[in-house]
Amino acid sequence: MPPSNKASPVSEILAAANVVILGKPMQTRLALCCLLAKGHLLIEDLPGVGKTTLAHTLARLLGFQFARIQFTSDMLPADIVGVSIFDRERGSFRFLPGPVFSQVLLADEINRATPKTQSALLEAMEEGQVTAEGETRPLPQPFFVIATQNPSTQIGTFPLPESQLDRFLLRLDLGYPDRDAERRLLESGGRREQLPAIDARLGPDEFAGLQRQAAAVHAAPVLLDYLQLLVAATRREPRFVHGLSPRAALSLLSAARAWAFTDGRDMVLPEDVQAVLPAVARHRLRLASGNHADAEDIANLIRAVPLP
Amino acid sequence: MTTKQEPIDPGTPPWLLVVALATASPHAEHLPPWLTLLVAGALVWRAWLWHRRWRLPPGWCLALLVLASVAGIAWQFNGLLGREAGVSMLVLFMALKPLEMNTRRDALVVVMLGFFLLLTHYLYSQSIATGLWLLASCTLLTAALIRLHGGAQPFADIAGQAGLLLLQALPFMLILYLLFPRISGPLWGLPQDAHGGRSGLSNEMAPGSISNLILSGAIAFRSRFVGEIPEKTELYWRGPVFDDYDGFTWHPAAPKIKLPTSEPVIEVIGTEHRYTSIVEAHNQRWLLALDLATSRPPEAVLAPTLEVLSHEPLRARARFSFASSVDYRANRVEAPAILQQALSLPAEVNPRSRALASKWRSLPPAGITEAALSLFRQEDFHYTLRPPLLGANPIDEFLFGTRRGFCEHYASAFVFLMRAAGVPARVVTGYQGGEMNPVDGYLVIRQSDAHAWAEVWLAGEGWVRFDPTAAVAPSRIEQGIATALPSGEPLPDIVRLDADWLRQVRNRWEAANNTWNQWVLGYNPQRQRDVLSRLGLPNPDWRSMSASLALLCGLVLLVVTLWTLPRRRPVDPVERAWQNYCARLGQHGIDRFPWEGPLAFAQRVASQRPELAALTNEAACCYAGLRYGRSNGEQLYRLQECVRRLPPHGRRKA
Structure with missing residues (x-):
């Protein structure tokens, strides 16, 4: 079987990230998978559990230019995209690019902004370009958005609608650290101080190569059968208001490929699909009660579908 | 052993409640009302509990309910034995079992009970509607089973699967139906009303007895002719013959007088018509052959008064084949006792009619009949279903007073006049006419076609039919009763259909019923023998039938298997090796x-059984590469090698 990953770039990155982000290897790996699968990532959790640290760490490790926007309710689209100002010396308008012109954009607390501002960002995510003052400008490549949001039960939030949630390939919960990890955190102090010390592990074009390799991981027909059975099961399960869309099925496949790649394998196994399914499906499946599906729902779904 | 106690899927109770409703609801017609209410209440209660996601009632509460209801049933039917009590108990269980339905096993009990309860409907009715209802319920029960085992699926998928299953069962059903050895008579008691009063001609005739029968649109019998059908005016279907008159009611004279033992002599003049009749049960012996029967089924006799009688009263619908000639000479030499009876009249009733008839005594017999007919034709007589009531001298009052009557009035008055004038005569009742159903080619004769006419014995000619009603209302004979009666008379709507499409719907429905009667209800040992001998199995006994049954079922099974085999994915050697490996690990308790x-x-194996970790990991990697990767056959060999290397330990108990 596959030669075990002897210090492959991926495992190196993961090892380095886990030094900074304590006790969350699964989430770190999913976040990296998301970027490998060229998707955008949504992290939802309480303030202070390390959402920003995770995003920032990944950006530095991959050697990407990083920008951060803190969303607030009085923010305007121009605050993200950028504005044109009049240059007196040259006698013309000059475009000042906004924070969206970066490779990794951390959109902090995206659900604090008004829907109008949210949609400006989400459009940029979808198109890979922004249009400001009649001129279309391409965004740098690669372009990733790592958005964080507070649980929508918190006060002063505008929940993202289904269609915009669907633009995020994966959604993660970080959750509280376990006892040991928290103890290490308390002993070694806050994480932000360590960030500047992180060196990039990859050269400028290396990440694109990794993405290509991840996309080339083999998915056998029988694996696609299994994936289709899972998707069909979400569509006929009466607990869900509606099942996964074909786009979600594609997302599931590319995430599963990236997961298999981070495991050092050149083929997708059902385990890979099962591992990424919660992160792919939970924010896309709504229960009749109005909540999103929880981890237990997804586990039941997996248990209800035998391998073909 | 684990599946039995599996809790029930929250989506299944509605299915099972619908099953309970479908299988129990037709019984509401004959259950005591309190039980129907109880059953409905229990089902609604269960539905409500399901809707609110509340707990089911405790066991003691259900036990009390069951005991009280069983006691109620025992009280209602004086015990728990018998059809009514048994069906009531089944319906009760069907309603109460869902209230303790917590596990999948309980749900299975409900479905099985449903199949059983379905069968009991045939104890009450065997009509097409019942058959269709049971077919639909059977599909529903199958669908409920699929839902129970297959989990949540869209309704259309489940219904389609159930339909497909029943469709696959269809050839077996047909084979069993055709070939399963039949026993004569029903397996269980006939529906209760089998021997009860059925409508039909009665064995006496008084004013009003036929006009009451006319009010029924029910079918009396159906006939299919081999060749062409005689003219409508010739279609006189002979029922009971009455030759004894007490002044008000006509009776057959048979028990009073000594009848000749020799067969009547019938000389055929015209062509013979061959036909088969399917006669509905009427609890009497007459078989309603066309006047006059020249050949009859072996199980019937020709009475001295020329009607065809079976040996036993007709208690179930039956088929009879006859030949009849509408042009005949019957009994040109008649027994004196019969002629004597055909002249007898009670003394002192109807003096005016006697006086009228005595004036005709000097005429020849043919002149006497003509005189009587012209009386009806020329005087102001009316044909109506609602004649005025008649008193002590009914024929006098009718002939000289009311002059409004139905066929029994005319036949009765005519025969009275003939006898008073010295001509032997008698009343014949039966049916006249019939309506062709173009859908299946059967002539349908309804109770509303009931009729009474007269028969006169003329020297040299024998018994000759005279129909005085035809003299009054010719259209009754030529076109049927609906045109002869004035509108407003209370004739059943089914006889008086004006709209063409309605008539067509009725014809189709009755033709379907006829087919059902003949091929489903009337499929008796005789019919089975006929069919089998036509299929090339002459004189089948139960052994050869069972043998061909087994052979045919086997053949169908083979065909179905051959048909489905190519659709099944062949088990791939990789998959088989991995299944073997997992099965052998199962013996190790994992x-x-x-x-x-x-x-x-x-x-997981590594964490539970470290000693098997390395081997299982190797097998799993081989399998993963073969099934999901691009590995080649060499890996398959390694995987099969792993299966061999796995120690074949039995399950070790800790």
Whole structure:
């Protein structure tokens, strides 16, 4: 079987990230998978559990230019995209690019902004370009958005609608650290101080190569059968208001490929699909009660579908 | 052993409640009302509990309910034996079992009870509607079973699967139906009303007895002719013959006088018509052959008064084949006792009619009949279903007073006049006419076609039919009763259909009923023998029938298997090797979950059985590469090698 990953770039990155982000290897790996699968990532959790640290760490490790926007309710689209100002010396308008012109954009607390501002960002995510003052400008490549949001039960939030949630390939919960990890955190102090010390592990074009390799991981027909059975099961399960869309099925496949790649394998196994399914499906499946599906729902779904 | 106690899927109770409703509801017609209410209440209660997601009632509460209801049933039917009590108990269980339906096993009991309860409907009715209802319920029960085992699926999928299953069962059903040895008579008691009063001609005739029968649109019998059908005016279907008159009512004279033992002599003049009749049960012996029968089925006799009688009263619908000639000479030499009877009249009733008839005594017999007919034709007589009531001298009052009457009035008055004038005569009742159903080619004769006419014995000619009604209302004979009666008379709507499409719907429905009667209800040992001999199995006994049954079922099974085999995915050697490996690990006490991938399984094995970790990991990696990767056959050999290397330990108990 596959030669075990002897210090492959991926495992190196993961090892380095886990030094900074304590006790969350699964989430770190999913976040990296998301970027490998060229998707955008949504992290939802309480303030202070390390959402920003995770995003920032990944950006530095991959050697990407990083920008951060803190969303607030009085923010305007121009605050993200950028504005044109009049240059007196040259006698013309000059475009000042906004924070969206970066490779990794951390959109902090995206659900604090008004829907109008949210949609400006989400459009940029979808198109890979922004249009400001009649001129279309391409965004740098690669372009990733790592958005964080507070649980929508918190006060002063505008929940993202289904269609915009669907633009995020994966959604993660970080959750509280376990006892040991928290103890290490308390002993070694806050994480932000360590960030500047992180060196990039990859050269400028290396990440694109990794993405290509991840996309080339083999998915056998029988694996696609299994994936289709899972998707069909979400569509006929009466607990869900509606099942996964074909786009979600594609997302599931590319995430599963990236997961298999981070495991050092050149083929997708059902385990890979099962591992990424919660992160792919939970924010896309709504229960009749109005909540999103929880981890237990997804586990039941997996248990209800035998391998073909 | 684990599946039995599996809790029920929250989506299944509605299915089972619908099953209970479908199988129990037709019984509401004959259950005591309190039980119907109880059953409805229990089902509604269960539905409400399901809707609110509340707990089911405790066991003691249900036990009390069951005991009280069983006591109620025992009280209602004086015990728990018998059809009514038994069916009531089944319906009760069907309603109460859902109230303790917590596990899948309970749900299975409900479905099985449903199948059983379905069968009991045939104890009450065997009509097409019942058959269709049971077919639909059977599909529903199958669908409920699929839902129970297959989990949540869209309704259309489940219904389609159930329909397909029943469709696959269809050839077996047909084979069993055709070939399963029949026993004569029903397996269980006939529906209760089998021997009760059925409508039909009665064995006496008084004013009003036929006009009451006319009010029924029910079918009396159906006939199919081999060749062409005689003219409508010739279609006189002979029922009971009455030759004894007490001044008000006509009776057959048979028990009073000594009848000749020799067969009547019938000389055929015209062509013979061959036909088969399917006669509805009427609890009497007459078989309603066309006047006059020249050949009759072996199980029937020709009475001295020329009607065809069976040996036993007709208690179930039956088929009879006859030949009849509408042009005949019957009994040109008649027994004196019969002629004597055909002249007898009670003394002192109807003096005016006697006086009228005595004036005709000097005429020849043919002149006397003509005189009587012209009386009806020329005087102001009316044909109506609602004649005025008649008193002590009914024929006098009718002939000289009311002059309004139905066929029994005319036949009765005519025969009275003939006898008073010295001509032997008698009343014949039966049916006249009939309506062709173009859908299946059967002539349908309804109760509303009931009729009474007269028969006169003329020297040299024998018994000759005279129909005085035809003299008054010719259209009754030529076109049927609906045109002869003035509108407003209370004739059943089914006889008086004006709209063409309605008539067509009725014809189709009755033709379907006829087919059902003949091929489903009337499929008796005789019919089965006929069919089998036509299929090339002459004189089948139960042994040859069972043998061909087994052979045919086997053949169908073979065809179905051959048909489905190519659709089944051939078991791939990789998959088989991995299944073997997992099965052998199962003997070690570790079962792979059906949804568990190979590497995840290997990891679990490693944590539970470290001594098997290395081997299982190797097998899992081989399998994963073969099934999900691009590995070649060499890996398959390694995987099969792993299966061999796995120690074949039995399940070790800790």
